[in-house]
Amino acid sequence: MSTPEVAIVGIGMHPFGRTPERSGQEQGVYAVRKALADAGIEWKDVQFAFGGSAAAGAADTMVSKLGLTGLQFINVANGCATGGSALFSAYNTIASGAYDLGIAIGYDKHERGAFRVNTKAGGLGDWYGKNGLALTTQFFGMKINRYMQQHDISHSSLAKVSAKAFRNAEHNENAWRRQPIPEEQILESDMLSYPLTKFMFCSPAEGGVALLLARADKAHKYTDTPIYLNAAAVRSRRWGSFEVMSPWIAIDDGVGPTVDASKAAFEIAGMGPEDIDLAQLQDTEAGAEIMHLAENGFCEHGEQERMMQQGETEIGGRFPVNTDGGCLANGEPVGASGLRQVYENVLQLRGQAGKRQVPNDPKVAYTHVYGAPGISGVTILSR
Amino acid sequence: MGTQVPIQEGLFTWPSEDPRLIGSECNQCGAVLFPAQSGCPKCASDDTKHRELGKRGSLWTWTIQGFPPKAPPYAGDLENFEPFGVGYIELPGEVKVEARLTTADKDALKIGMEMDLQFLPLYVDDDGNEVITFAFSPAQEQ
Numbered sequence: 001m002s003t004p005e006v007a008i009v010g011i012g013m014h015p016f017g018r019t020p021e022r023s024g025q026e027q028g029v030y031a032v033r034k035a036l037a038d039a040g041i042e043w044k045d046v047q048f049a050f051g052g053s054a055a056a057g058a059a060d061t062m063v064s065k066l067g068l069t070g071l072q073f074i075n076v077a078n079g080c081a082t083g084g085s086a087l088f089s090a091y092n093t094i095a096s097g098a099y100d101l102g103i104a105i106g107y108d109k110h111e112r113g114a115f116r117v118n119t120k121a122g123g124l125g126d127w128y129g130k131n132g133l134a135l136t137t138q139f140f141g142m143k144i145n146r147y148m149q150q151h152d153i154s155h156s157s158l159a160k161v162s163a164k165a166f167r168n169a170e171h172n173e174n175a176w177r178r179q180p181i182p183e184e185q186i187l188e189s190d191m192l193s194y195p196l197t198k199f200m201f202c203s204p205a206e207g208g209v210a211l212l213l214a215r216a217d218k219a220h221k222y223t224d225t226p227i228y229l230n231a232a233a234v235r236s237r238r239w240g241s242f243e244v245m246s247p248w249i250a251i252d253d254g255v256g257p258t259v260d261a262s263k264a265a266f267e268i269a270g271m272g273p274e275d276i277d278l279a280q281l282q283d284t285e286a287g288a289e290i291m292h293l294a295e296n297g298f299c300e301h302g303e304q305e306r307m308m309q310q311g312e313t314e315i316g317g318r319f320p321v322n323t324d325g326g327c328l329a330n331g332e333p334v335g336a337s338g339l340r341q342v343y344e345n346v347l348q349l350r351g352q353a354g355k356r357q358v359p360n361d362p363k364v365a366y367t368h369v370y371g372a373p374g375i376s377g378v379t380i381l382s383r
Numbered sequence: 384m385g386t387q388v389p390i391q392e393g394l395f396t397w398p399s400e401d402p403r404l405i406g407s408e409c410n411q412c413g414a415v416l417f418p419a420q421s422g423c424p425k426c427a428s429d430d431t432k433h434r435e436l437g438k439r440g441s442l443w444t445w446t447i448q449g450f451p452p453k454a455p456p457y458a459g460d461l462e463n464f465e466p467f468g469v470g471y472i473e474l475p476g477e478v479k480v481e482a483r484l485t486t487a488d489k490d491a492l493k494i495g496m497e498m499d500l501q502f503l504p505l506y507v508d509d510d511g512n513e514v515i516t517f518a519f520s521p522a523q524e525q
C-alpha cells in the first residue's frame with residue numbers, strides 16, 4: 001500500500017430529495033458550512049475550492065454567501081462525474097504541494113421527470129432527439145438487457161438491488177426515499193425501459209455535499225479521525241466501449257471507462273479488490289450496480305446472480321454495497337452524487353454511520369461514479 | 384398536402400431507389416462510424432470518407448421505450464403515445480447502429496435475430512411535411 005498524501009478532514013451534506021424552499025446553491029452553501037463545522041475551521045481558512053453543479057448555476061458564485069476571501073475557486077462541469085472530478089482536482093492540488101487545505105463542493109437541483117438531454121451540448125444531431133433516442137434510460141435498459149442474457153442474471157436480482165437500496169436508506173436521515181418497497185412491488189411497477197421498472201431507476205433530485213481536504217501530515221490539526229484518500233482516478237471512454245447517448249458503437253467490443261478508472265485507482269493505491277471492505281457503486285438503475293460490481297473487479301461476470309440471491313451485498317453481508325441507499329434511494333443531483341458516495345464512506349470508516357454501520361470496523365472503502373458520455377471516477381479511502 | 388422530407392439531410396440516402404444509412408470509413412484504419420463524421424476516434428486520423436452502410440444486421444441489444452419522451456427534443460406523436468422499441472443493430476464488419484425498432488413486443492425481440500433497414504414516417508412538421516426516419520424491423524425470414 002502506498003502512503004496517502006491527502007486526507008478528508010471535514011464533511012458536510014444537505015439532505016437529498018426535494019427542498020422547495022432552498023435553491024441548489026443554498027443547498028451547496030449549507031453543505032459547506034456543515035463541513036467547516038465538522039473540521040472546526042472557518043471559511044477564511046480554506047485556501048482553494050473546486051465546485052460544480054449541472055443544473056443549478058456556477059459554483060463560484062457561492063462566495064457571495066460564504067465570504068469574499070479571495071480564494072482560488074474553480075468551477076467543474078463533468079456530467080455525472082462532476083463531484084468526482086471536483087474531488088479529483090482537489091486531491092491533485094494538495095498532492096502537488098500547491099496548497100494545504102481545500103474543499104470539493106457539488107450540488108444540484110433538477111426539474112422533475114427523466115433528464116432532458118441537450119443533444120447539441122452532447123455533440124449529437126437534432127435527429128437523435130427527434131427520433132426519441134436521447135434518453136439515458138434507454139441505454140441502461142439496453143446494457144443490462146444484453147448483460148442479463150450473456151451472464152444469466154434474473155429479474156429477481158434486479159429487484160433485490162432496489163429493495164436493498166430503500167431498506168438501507170430507511171436508516172439514512174439524508175436520503176430521499178426511505179420507505180422500504182417489497183420486491184414484488186418493484187417488479188410489478190411500470191416498465192419504463194425493459195427490463196427496468198420504475199422502482200429500478202433513480203430520479204433526478206436535489207442536494208449538496210462538501211468535503212474538506214488537507215495534506216495528510218497536517219490532518220490531525222483538524223480532526224481526530226482523518227480519512228485518507230489513497231487514490232482518485234477519472235477516465236473517459238476508449239474505442240469499443242458501450243456508452244450512454246451513442247448513435248453508434250464500434251464493431252469491436254472493448255471495456256468501458258469504469259474498468260480503466262478502477263485499474264488506475266487500484267494501481268495508485270497499491271491495493272486490489274480484495275483489500276476493499278465496502279463500496280458505493282454508481283446505481284443509476286438496479287442493473288448498473290450489478291454490472292459495476294464486475295467492472296470494478298469485485299467479482300467475475302455472472303457471479304452477481306449468486307451474490308444478490310444470497311444477500312452478499314447487504315450491510316451485514318460479505319461485501320456491503322451502497323450502504324446509504326445509493327442513487328436509487330437518494331436520487332441523483334448530478335453535481336453532488338459522486339461526493340455523496342465519499343461522504344458515506346467517510347462516515348462508515350469513522351464508525352459514525354449509526355444504524356447502517358457496516359460491522360467489523362471497516363478500514364478501506366471504494367467509490368465509483370459513471371456518467372455521460374462515458375466517464376468514470378473512482379476513489380479509494382482508508383483510515 | 385405536404386411532401387415527404389428526411390429527418391436530417393446527410394443521414395441516409397432515402398429517397399434513392401435502394402436507400403442506405405450514410406456512415407464514414409477511416410482511410411487509415413478502416414473504422415466505420417455512423418453518422419458520417421470527420422476524424423477517426425479509433426486511430427485519431429482525419430482521413431475519412433463517406434460509406435453507405437449495409438441494410439441487414441443482427442439485433443445486438445434492445446429495450447422498449449415505455450413512457451413518452453420529453454418534447455423537445457422528441458418530435459413524435461405524444462397525444463397517442465405508444466411504447467416503441469429501440470435497439471443496436473450490428474451491421475456485419477461495419478458498426479453497431481442505434482435505431483428505433485418497428486416492434487415494441489418484447490416477445491418478438493431476441494438478441495441475435497436478423498433485422499432489416501426500413502424508412503418510415505415519424506411525424507408531420509410545422510410546414511405540413513411528413514418527416515421520414517430510419518428504423519429496423521425483424522427480417523421476414525429468420
Ligand SMILES: [Zn+2]
Binds near residue numbers: 409412414424425426
Ligand atoms: Zn482510423
